[in-house]
Amino acid sequence: DGGITQSPKYLFRKEGQNVTLSCEQNLNHDAMYWYRQDPGQGLRLIYYSQIVNDFQKGDIAEGYSVSREKKESFPLTVTSAQKNPTAFYLCASSIRLGQGTGELFFGEGSRLTVL
Amino acid sequence: QKEVEQNSGPLSVPEGAIASLNCTYSDRGSQSFFWYRQYSGKSPELIMFIYSNGDKEDGRFTAQLNKASQYVSLLIRDSQPSDSATYLCAVNNGFQKLVFGTGTRLLVSP
Numbered sequence: 001d002g003g004i005t006q007s008p009k010y011l012f013r014k015e016g017q018n019v020t021l022s023c024e025q026n027l028n029h030d031a032m033y034w035y036r037q038d039p040g041q042g043l044r045l046i047y048y049s050q051i052v053n054d055f056q057k058g059d060i061a062e063g064y065s066v067s068r069e070k071k072e073s074f075p076l077t078v079t080s081a082q083k084n085p086t087a088f089y090l091c092a093s094s095i096r097l098g099q100g101t102g103e104l105f106f107g108e109g110s111r112l113t114v115l
Numbered sequence: 116q117k118e119v120e121q122n123s124g125p126l127s128v129p130e131g132a133i134a135s136l137n138c139t140y141s142d143r144g145s146q147s148f149f150w151y152r153q154y155s156g157k158s159p160e161l162i163m164f165i166y167s168n169g170d171k172e173d174g175r176f177t178a179q180l181n182k183a184s185q186y187v188s189l190l191i192r193d194s195q196p197s198d199s200a201t202y203l204c205a206v207n208n209g210f211q212k213l214v215f216g217t218g219t220r221l222l223v224s225p
Contacts, residue, residue, distance in 0.1 A: 033212065035215075040123070040217075041217055041218075042119075042203060042215040042216050042217035042218050043159070043203070043215040044215075045212055045214075048212055058212065090158055090159075102146075102147050102149075102164075102207040102213065103149065103161055103164060104149075104159075104161075104205075104213055106158040106159055106160070107158060108157070108158050109157070109158045
């Protein structure tokens with residue numbers, strides 16, 4: 001089945017540690033995205049990538065980093081510089097803008113808690 | 116002004132009633148509009164998308180778009196308790212990303 005796989009689903013981290021969230025898709029989509037969601041809030045864009053080896057900052061990129069070495073993979077690193085990292089992180093993909101409707105397909109999410 | 120605005124709710128309706136969810140957006144260049152449903156603790160799932168003025172129906176769901184007034188709405192007919200969720204409005208403004216509203220929480224009581 002085609003889809004997006006995020007891991008881990010739950011992650012606990014001590015303050016000062018970097019953590020990396022995995023996102024893999026087998027939909028052959030060009031575009032991939034990372035969103036953050038806080039309780040009672042909408043989705044805020046962290047980073048997005050339209051093509052391999054290229055990515056753009058979203059609205060809240062500070063304290064995060066990404067890479068896009070393969071079309072299928074878009075890992076997100078939450079660094080110790082992120083002041084309030086406890087949140088629900090969602091990875092998504094879409095057919096490159098200009099093709100299709102722009103619909104996003106989401107993974108199941110990763111819930112990060114900083115202790 | 117937020118790019119995409121929704122009333123956070125909760126919107127409470129009895130089972131069988133019509134639920135009406137509204138969303139306004141600020142960018143007149145916005146091209147396509149999406150409604151996602153999100154159950155608590157889960158990821159969003161697409162309900163409908165629309166990009167032409169007017170109504171688009173899919174089963175119990177109807178999306179309505181009025182570009183002149185810059186609003187998009189979602190009607191849910193014959194609401195069921197299983198429809199209780201947060202509904203996120205998202206707008207594609209022609210750039211390479213969707214902008215989401217904060218969502219409206221819908222509660223359907225039996």
